[in-house]
Amino acid sequence: MSEDAKNQQYSADSIQALEGMEHVRKRPSMYIGDVGVRGLHHLVYEVVDNSIDEAMAGHCDTIDVVINEDNSISVKDNGRGIPVDIHKKEGVSALEVVMTKIGAGGKFDKDSYKVSGGLHGVGVSVVNALSSKLKATVYRDGTIYEQEYERGKALYPVKSIGKTEERGTMVTFKADETIFQSEIDFSYETLSTRLRELSFLNKRIKIGLIDKRNKDEKGEFIQEHFYSEIGLPEFIRYLDGNREQLTAEVIAMEGEKNGVPVEVAMVYNTSYNENLHSYVNNINTHEGGTHLSGFRRGLTSTLKKYAEQSGMLDKLKFDIAGDDFREGLTAIISVKVQEPQFEGQTKTKLGNREVTAAVSQAVSEMLTDYLEENPNDAKIIVQKVILAAQARHAAKKAREMVQRKTVMSGGGLPGKLSDCAWTDPEKCEIFLVEGDSAGGTAKLGRDRNFQAILPLRGKILNVEKAMQHKVFENEEIRNMFTALGVTIGTEEDSKALNLEKLRYHKIVIMCDADVDGSHIATLILTFFFRYMRELIEEGYVFIAAPPLYLVKKGAKKAYAWNEKERDALVEEFGGGTIQRYKGLGEMNAIQLWDTTMNPEFRTMRRVTIDNGTEADRVFSMLMGDDVPPRREFIEKNAIYAKIDI
Numbered sequence: 289m290s291e292d293a294k295n296q297q298y299s300a301d302s303i304q305a306l307e308g309m310e311h312v313r314k315r316p317s318m319y320i321g322d323v324g325v326r327g328l329h330h331l332v333y334e335v336v337d338n339s340i341d342e343a344m345a346g347h348c349d350t351i352d353v354v355i356n357e358d359n360s361i362s363v364k365d366n367g368r369g370i371p372v373d374i375h376k377k378e379g380v381s382a383l384e385v386v387m388t389k390i391g392a393g394g395k396f397d398k399d400s401y402k403v404s405g406g407l408h409g410v411g412v413s414v415v416n417a418l419s420s421k422l423k424a425t426v427y428r429d430g431t432i433y434e435q436e437y438e439r440g441k442a443l444y445p446v447k448s449i450g451k452t453e454e455r456g457t458m459v460t461f462k463a464d465e466t467i468f469q470s471e472i473d474f475s476y477e478t479l480s481t482r483l484r485e486l487s488f489l490n491k492r493i494k495i496g497l498i499d500k501r502n503k504d505e506k507g508e509f510i511q512e513h514f515y516s517e518i519g520l521p522e523f524i525r526y527l528d529g530n531r532e533q534l535t536a537e538v539i540a541m542e543g544e545k546n547g548v549p550v551e552v553a554m555v556y557n558t559s560y561n562e563n564l565h566s567y568v569n570n571i572n573t574h575e576g577g578t579h580l581s582g583f584r585r586g587l588t589s590t591l592k593k594y595a596e597q598s599g600m601l602d603k604l605k606f607d608i609a610g611d612d613f614r615e616g617l618t619a620i621i622s623v624k625v626q627e628p629q630f631e632g633q634t635k636t637k638l639g640n641r642e643v644t645a646a647v648s649q650a651v652s653e654m655l656t657d658y659l660e661e662n663p664n665d666a667k668i669i670v671q672k673v674i675l676a677a678q679a680r681h682a683a684k685k686a687r688e689m690v691q692r693k694t695v696m697s698g699g700g701l702p703g704k705l706s707d708c709a710w711t712d713p714e715k716c717e718i719f720l721v722e723g724d725s726a727g728g729t730a731k732l733g734r735d736r737n738f739q740a741i742l743p744l745r746g747k748i749l750n751v752e753k754a755m756q757h758k759v760f761e762n763e764e765i766r767n768m769f770t771a772l773g774v775t776i777g778t779e780e781d782s783k784a785l786n787l788e789k790l791r792y793h794k795i796v797i798m799c800d801a802d803v804d805g806s807h808i809a810t811l812i813l814t815f816f817f818r819y820m821r822e823l824i825e826e827g828y829v830f831i832a833a834p835p836l837y838l839v840k841k842g843a844k845k846a847y848a849w850n851e852k853e854r855d856a857l858v859e860e861f862g863g864g865t866i867q868r869y870k871g872l873g874e875m876n877a878i879q880l881w882d883t884t885m886n887p888e889f890r891t892m893r894r895v896t897i898d899n900g901t902e903a904d905r906v907f908s909m910l911m912g913d914d915v916p917p918r919r920e921f922i923e924k925n926a927i928y929a930k931i932d933i
């Protein structure tokens with residue numbers, strides 16, 4: 289190639305690179321999912337992933353994440369440091385290539401075992417493109433190197449700024465506020481949950497999180513340090529800490545089949561819920577996919593074979609189905625796939641066909657060994673499966689009743705439902721109201737065109753502790769199914785939801801703003817989470833926010849939702865009387881409409897699931913047997929808060 293041609297080639301490439309970065313800024317959602325709170329936090333994960341890769345390749349054991357005072361984020365590792373020598377093809381440093389070229393990340397290091405890389409595997413250049421300012425610092429060969437960027441463009445070539453004994457890479461970025469919808473404000477909880485999860489998924493890496501925006505009582509920055517020596521079995525203990533386990537040991541395996549590294553940990557508990565969490569390259573695949581199918585297949589075939597050979601099924605009068613093997617099972621399946629294909633609505637379903645057999649074989653081998661070596665545990669597990677099959681037959685009858693009732697139109701709606709006049713689900717709302725008296729007020733206060741009211745009696749069933757057939761037999765729960773127009777269960781999957789006939793696109797939980805009220809709201813949410821999770825995922829579920837105070841002075845009156853607002857009103861009015869609302873029942877219909885139901889003035893909170901695995905743990909804790917952690921949690925998080933887990 290002539291010198292001219294080379295220059296031309298180089299500039300053509302750099303134009304392409306520029307276009308790549310421009311494209312990220314024009315269509316950020318294509319790269320980070322969305323430009324809301326979730327996408328913002330995704331930037332951190334993307335940077336951390338690079339350090340995790342370096343750790344998985346065996347070159348680094350410590351990663352520190354800092355939320356700086358100005359809400360910029362620093363991620364530092366003690367790896368080899370990103371190379372800074374001139375990249376032959378690009379004519380600039382490798383560091384600059386990694387930071388400014390879309391899809392360049394680590395490509396020139398073919399030896400490293402690189403499989404992680406964020407939801408879309410987009411690399412740190414995307415973070416750079418979406419940051420108003422980013423600084424990369426490399427500690428390598430005794431020298432500290434530095435390069436800074438603005439909105440993805442390098443401000444100067446890599447320079448050396450001093451000497452060091454350290455090794456590693458540090459990236460500090462400030463997310464661009466012109467890209468993101470809301471204020472750049474990182475949630476400590478969200479980051480901490482994800483980093484804890486990463487430490488379980490990638491054992492023996494020290495991961496720290498420091499929040500320099502806040503100090504504790506001792507005057508130290510809020511911080512946590514995560515480290516898991518054994519990985520998934522510890523994750524299981526953490527998730528299932530509030531459930532009673534059937535066996536002393538967590539069953540764990542680790543291996544590689546057909547080039548796919550597979551890690552599984554599982555344990556049975558006394559609950560009736562199935563809790564499977566699956567990960568591909570550290571990403572939670574909550575729509576499941578081929579690895580989960582492989583796990584199910586391996587589990588069912590192995591346990592079935594063992595149960596048959598043991599003679600425990602000889603006198604059984606009913607069949608055993610796949611579901612029965614998973615009742616009360618908590619399991620984590622983590623695989624690493626070189627070129628994952630993600631499918632499904634939220635791109636969290638693994639599509640790679642070859643993974644099913646790999647996981648299924650790995651699970652069969654591990655479980656066969658385990659059952660043979662632990663005959664007592666094996667017996668306990670088979671007995672649990674038989675009980676589950678028994679209960680399933682009872683549940684099937686109850687479920688069929690729910691379906692039959694739902695299918696009937698008009699006359700099939702529950703008597704307690706005050707339905708709305710309109711029928712377009714997109715325009716319609718249903719309020720699930722605690723107690724008949726508040727239900728009466730809501731019925732008077734509502735706009736009957738588009739607002740329906742379903743009063744629920746006292747405490748609804750705690751589904752966390754109930755067998756499936758008890759759930760389907762429960763009248764309040766049946767009323768919810770029929771009122772919402774949701775049916776459940778197919779031959780294949782007893783919990784599959786059918787939302788085609790959903791009658792309202794806003795489902796609003798309206799409870800008193802006190803401890804009892806928040807307990808009831810949590811019971812209802814637990815039911816939605818376990819039995820109608822898609823409703824939450826689709827964004828249909830809300831929590832109403834009734835005011836806590838009414839401040840009056842002469843003819844002036846106004847509502848307040850917290851102490852700060854209340855005090856501001858008192859100051860504004862120059863004194864006045866304060867009425868504290870303890871329950872919905874203390875408001876009349878007009879007040880309830882004005883403050884809580886009128887779409888123009890109300891504030892409602894949409895319930896979202898930030899991290900499905902953590903949400904599962906929190907619900908098992910909130911609704912389980914152990915009282916102390918629940919009390920502590922409720923005290924720490926006051927009313928409702930944190931329910932948008």
Ligand code: 0RA
Pocket residue numbers: 338339342365367368369370371394396397457
């Ligand atoms: C490719 C090659 C080498 C290091 C890295 C990537 C690397 C990237 C990141 C991103 C965050 N932390 C990192 N640490 C290392 C080095 C290859 C060599 O030294 O031989």
